[in-house]
Amino acid sequence: MQELSRIPTPEPQGEAAAHVPVLLSEAVDGLSLSPDACVYDGTLGAAGHTRAILALLGSAGRLFASDRDGDALKLARTIADPRLTLLHADFGDVLEHPETHLPHGTRFDAMLFDLGISSRQIDPRSGRGFSFQALNDLLDMRMDTRQPLTAQTILNEWEYEDLKRIFYTYGEERYAPHIAERIVEARAQEPLTTVGQLNALLKSHPKRVYQALRIAVNDELGSLERMLRSFPDRLNPGGRCAIIAFHSLEDRMVKHAFKDSPKLGVITKRPITPGEMELASNPRSRSAKLRVAERIQTDDKAIDL
Numbered sequence: 001m002q003e004l005s006r007i008p009t010p011e012p013q014g015e016a017a018a019h020v021p022v023l024l025s026e027a028v029d030g031l032s033l034s035p036d037a038c039v040y041d042g043t044l045g046a047a048g049h050t051r052a053i054l055a056l057l058g059s060a061g062r063l064f065a066s067d068r069d070g071d072a073l074k075l076a077r078t079i080a081d082p083r084l085t086l087l088h089a090d091f092g093d094v095l096e097h098p099e100t101h102l103p104h105g106t107r108f109d110a111m112l113f114d115l116g117i118s119s120r121q122i123d124p125r126s127g128r129g130f131s132f133q134a135l136n137d138l139l140d141m142r143m144d145t146r147q148p149l150t151a152q153t154i155l156n157e158w159e160y161e162d163l164k165r166i167f168y169t170y171g172e173e174r175y176a177p178h179i180a181e182r183i184v185e186a187r188a189q190e191p192l193t194t195v196g197q198l199n200a201l202l203k204s205h206p207k208r209v210y211q212a213l214r215i216a217v218n219d220e221l222g223s224l225e226r227m228l229r230s231f232p233d234r235l236n237p238g239g240r241c242a243i244i245a246f247h248s249l250e251d252r253m254v255k256h257a258f259k260d261s262p263k264l265g266v267i268t269k270r271p272i273t274p275g276e277m278e279l280a281s282n283p284r285s286r287s288a289k290l291r292v293a294e295r296i297q298t299d300d301k302a303i304d305l
């Protein structure tokens, strides 16, 4: 671990204190931070990684942290650290259109993305429709409640073929055709609005179907693709990018993007996974895979923002 900054970061309180960040030291160590680094944490969540990064930065360091979920930003406002700038945005947009989100000419020495959903979002008490246990919740599942597409829209309006495809691809659900068929039949009687209504149509465990819907509602693979395409041009030479993926589709996309880019050197030949202690104390870490890449100097001129 590197030298800790002398600027104290307040200890997490309440909800943020309950969240356990995955692969915390592995991911932050992988960024190889210098005290004056300019860093981007694309997935603020409950700010576990954000706080650890702030603790390693000196007074000249800067950290930009984004989340699509307005609740994550509300929670993080208590940090009140002059080195931290919060952005309510999709990381794909931030990196593809930096001119709308970042000060002119911003380039990063390190970036971190801890993909997927936070413990707070999946909590059955969140009222957001992510959990199959919250039977009275509306089928919403939007990380960013400003977007119009919800799980209700998908379930009530998407064609049978599209439902089948998302359950197969994003949920790896082998009963995908059967489930899609039941949904189409049920919605002809009455619209599907609640978690309880959807669960009543599922014979197998609901987890895979909920995962698939969440990935589709938030176009998670689309955001990841835009991020993977644009991040190398936003990194300074020698700058690091660490990505934690929880889904095999995501991890495959990260692996190929790192390997195929002439602008990157791969630091982790194999993905880093949680050790036994972390697995025992945090079951959510079970499927986590961390990969790190470094921006190499190439002949092409860096594109100005």
Ligand SMILES: C[S@@+](CC[C@H](N)C(=O)[O-])C[C@H]1O[C@@H](n2cnc3c(N)ncnc32)[C@H](O)[C@@H]1O
Pocket (backbone or CB within 6 Å): 019, 020, 021, 022, 042, 043, 044, 045, 046, 047, 048, 049, 050, 066, 067, 068, 069, 072, 089, 090, 091, 092, 114, 115, 116, 117, 118, 119, 143, 223, 224
């Ligand atoms: C696994 S949690 C991050 C947890 C965080 N690293 C911590 O230690 O507390 C993922 C977070 O990223 C956000 N998120 C997911 N996809 C996003 C995207 N494309 N752009 C911005 N935020 C995103 C989610 O809303 C969620 O809060």
